[in-house]
Amino acid sequence: MTVAAPQRPAAGDARRSEGAKAERRLAAWLCAPAVIVMLAVTAYPIGYAVWLSLLRYDLRFPQEREFVGLSNYLAVLTDGYWWSAFTVTVAVTVVSVAIELALGLGLALIMHRTLFGRGTVRTLVLIPYGMVTVAAAFSWQYAWTPGTGYLANLLPEGSAPLTEQIPALAIVVLAEVWKTTPFMALLLLAGLALVPDDLLRAAQVDGAGPWQRLTRIILPMMKPAILVALLFRTLDAFRIFDNIYVLTRGNNGTASVSILGYDNLFKAFNLGIGSAISITIFICVAIIAFLFVKGFGAAAPGSEPEGRR
Amino acid sequence: MAVVATPGRKAGWSLLNLLVIVYALIPVLWIASLSFKPTSSVTDGNFIPRELTLDNYAGIFATSQFTRALINSIGIAIIATALAVTIGTMAAYAIARLNFPGKKLLIGVSLMIAMFPQISLVSPLFEIERAVGLFDTWPGLILPYITFSLPLAIYTLSAFFREIPWELEKAAKMDGATPAQAFRSVIVPLAAPGVVTSAILVFIFCWNDFLFAISLTSTEASRTVPAAISNFTGSSQFEEPTGSIAAAAMVITIPIILFVLFFQRRIVAGLTSGAVKG
Numbered sequence: 001m002t003v004a005a006p007q008r009p010a011a012g013d014a015r016r017s018e019g020a021k022a023e024r025r026l027a028a029w030l031c032a033p034a035v036i037v038m039l040a041v042t043a044y045p046i047g048y049a050v051w052l053s054l055l056r057y058d059l060r061f062p063q064e065r066e067f068v069g070l071s072n073y074l075a076v077l078t079d080g081y082w083w084s085a086f087t088v089t090v091a092v093t094v095v096s097v098a099i100e101l102a103l104g105l106g107l108a109l110i111m112h113r114t115l116f117g118r119g120t121v122r123t124l125v126l127i128p129y130g131m132v133t134v135a136a137a138f139s140w141q142y143a144w145t146p147g148t149g150y151l152a153n154l155l156p157e158g159s160a161p162l163t164e165q166i167p168a169l170a171i172v173v174l175a176e177v178w179k180t181t182p183f184m185a186l187l188l189l190a191g192l193a194l195v196p197d198d199l200l201r202a203a204q205v206d207g208a209g210p211w212q213r214l215t216r217i218i219l220p221m222m223k224p225a226i227l228v229a230l231l232f233r234t235l236d237a238f239r240i241f242d243n244i245y246v247l248t249r250g251n252n253g254t255a256s257v258s259i260l261g262y263d264n265l266f267k268a269f270n271l272g273i274g275s276a277i278s279i280t281i282f283i284c285v286a287i288i289a290f291l292f293v294k295g296f297g298a299a300a301p302g303s304e305p306e307g308r309r
Numbered sequence: 310m311a312v313v314a315t316p317g318r319k320a321g322w323s324l325l326n327l328l329v330i331v332y333a334l335i336p337v338l339w340i341a342s343l344s345f346k347p348t349s350s351v352t353d354g355n356f357i358p359r360e361l362t363l364d365n366y367a368g369i370f371a372t373s374q375f376t377r378a379l380i381n382s383i384g385i386a387i388i389a390t391a392l393a394v395t396i397g398t399m400a401a402y403a404i405a406r407l408n409f410p411g412k413k414l415l416i417g418v419s420l421m422i423a424m425f426p427q428i429s430l431v432s433p434l435f436e437i438e439r440a441v442g443l444f445d446t447w448p449g450l451i452l453p454y455i456t457f458s459l460p461l462a463i464y465t466l467s468a469f470f471r472e473i474p475w476e477l478e479k480a481a482k483m484d485g486a487t488p489a490q491a492f493r494s495v496i497v498p499l500a501a502p503g504v505v506t507s508a509i510l511v512f513i514f515c516w517n518d519f520l521f522a523i524s525l526t527s528t529e530a531s532r533t534v535p536a537a538i539s540n541f542t543g544s545s546q547f548e549e550p551t552g553s554i555a556a557a558a559m560v561i562t563i564p565i566i567l568f569v570l571f572f573q574r575r576i577v578a579g580l581t582s583g584a585v586k587g
Contacts, residue, residue: 003532020408022408023407023408023409024408024410026403026407027403027407027408027409027412028409030399030400030402030403030407030416031399031400031403031409033396033399033400034396034397034415034419035400035415035418036398036460036464037396037455037456037459038418038422038456038459038560039408039512041423041430041434041452041453041455041456042430044437045433045434045437046429046433047429047430048433048437049430049432049433050435051432052432052436052483063365065468068382085464090584102381103484107329110322110325112325114322114325114326115318115319115322116319117322117326119421120326120330120540121326121329121330122573122577123569123570123573124329124330124333124334124571125329126424126569126576126577127333127334127337127566127569127570128333128336129513129569129580130513130563130565130566130568130569130574131336131337131565131566132501132517132534132558132561133517133519133535133537133557133560133570134519134534134535135340135536135538135558135559135561135562136336136340137387138340138554138555138558139336139339139340139343139555139558140336140540141335142339142340142343142551142555143339144338145350147354148343148351148352148354149354150339150354150355150356150549151515153354153356154488175425178332178336182333185580186577186580186581187406187580191582223352232424235321235424235426238426239426239428241428241429241519241587242426242520242535243521245519246539247521257428258426258520259429261428261431261432262428262431263363264519265431265432265435265524266524271432273388273438274432275433277428278428278429278430278432278433279429281426281429282425282426282429285424285425285426289424305456
């Protein structure tokens with residue numbers, strides 16, 4: 001990339017617009033590969049998925065493929081499996097993100113304030129982030145398998161938590177929380193670093209206790225960081241797949257919407273229904289993002305590159 | 310804040326630090342313990358194995374099912390990382406340094422992709438890749454990996470690029486350096502940490518992926534380790550593949566953990582730069 005710094009001539013409109021034009025041309029060339037790849041692998045397929053979702057298209061009976069309008073969506077939305085999966089997904093998302101926020105905040109405070117061993121703590125806390133989700137999920141699965149696992153053996157004889165809905169979902173939440181709390185904590189830690197120490201000291205002098213300092217100063221000042229972290233994690237949790245696939249395969253009422261979409265595609269081979277589920281999930285995610293950005297005023301990351309520094 | 314390190318405070322922080330360390334390590338130590346247990350005692354439920362063996366490791370490396378998947382994982386992740394970082398560097402340079410219409414749109418689109426539910430792409434990509442012959446090939450996985458890691462690369466890189474003192478380049482040229490020299494000996498060293506950071510994050514993303522790996526592959530030709538592990542079966546139908554799965558999980562986990570520990574500062578900076586600094 002032997003690119004000279006863009007010219008910014010001091011005088012002459014013609015030269016300036018010439019420079020601006022060259023700058024635009026260079027920018028277009030530099031951005032083209034990224035834009036082409038992103039559009040080719042997302043925009044085109046998602047358009048194709050919309051089309052597939054309007055077809056009756058069962059891979060076992062490909063000759064019966066025909067246009068059926070919105071009836072796939074009707075089938076999905078009037079089906080108990082979708083609403084069960086939707087409820088599970090929302091429940092897992094809300095519970096795990098809430099726990100992550102609380103734990104992440106605690107972890108961020110520890111990393112920010114601890115008197116010693118700060119480097120060790122900050123380093124080790126990245127281990128859950130680095131461990132492959134599937135590997136970690138197997139670790140949790142074996143831990144809770146009766147006979148094999150150190151955790152399952154703490155339970156009363158004969159209980160198999162992974163085969164019952166609520167205990168299994170609790171383990172899914174545990175695996176999810178373990179894996180992603182460090183990420184949450186790091187985002188919050190960056191926000192925490194922006195809270196000026198002077199302000200906290202002044203509050204302390206004025207007689208504010210630790211709890212008041214947290215709720216009246218630290219949390220309000222961290223609001224932008226908290227909202228971004230929540231937005232990221234909520235959208236990420238909503239598409240939960242790996243942990244549930246390994247821990248329960250979605251059995252016993254533990255399937256998430258992503259698992260449901262996967263099963264319709266690769267177990268039922270129904271591309272029409274599978275695509276309708278995919279598009280419905282996409283719409284759900286868009287609604288969540290919209291609510292966060294418009295409703296809570298979460299600044300979309302990167303949306304105002306110059307403004308917030 | 311001036312905090313006095315009384316013995317009580319010290320003990321309190323030690324306890325908290327210890328809790329964090331235990332929290333981070335337990336699942337890793339458990340899978341390690343399982344991977345070293347012989348078949349006879351793998352279901353004994355002890356956290357610390359009574360006897361140690363390397364049989365599980367020898368076992369998985371003796372099968373092409375695992376070694377082939379390991380090669381796929383490494384190859385696919387490295388190629389996808391190289392391409393995503395190259396393409397991302399170009400776009401991030403434009404975003405950080407140039408004025409052009411549609412910059413906001415580009416940032417918005419890549420943000421949307423970062424939040425995109427991958428499952429929504431699985432069904433159309435499955436159809437398209439089967440039609441054009443990319444299904445169950447390396448490029449068939451590399452393409453979606455590049456796409457989903459580009460937003461990450463663009464964010465971290467443009468955040469880094471904005472911090473670079475670009476005037477140094479001009480100064481070098483004034484001192485008589487050619488543009489190529491100025492670029493090579495001034496800009497490259499300044500930009501390298503950002504590029505390395507985003508490469509690490511992208512590599513971890515590709516290495517970790519499971520959904521695309523089980524959906525867009527069907528044979529050893531391109532199945533990566535996470536997908537292969539979930540297909541492991543025991544050596545007989547009465548035997549659970551616990552030991553083999555644990556050993557395979559260790560093999561793909563340990564390098565990443567070492568990596569993460571080594572590049573800790575960079576990773577923290579990269580993970581937070583995109584989100585907080587914008």
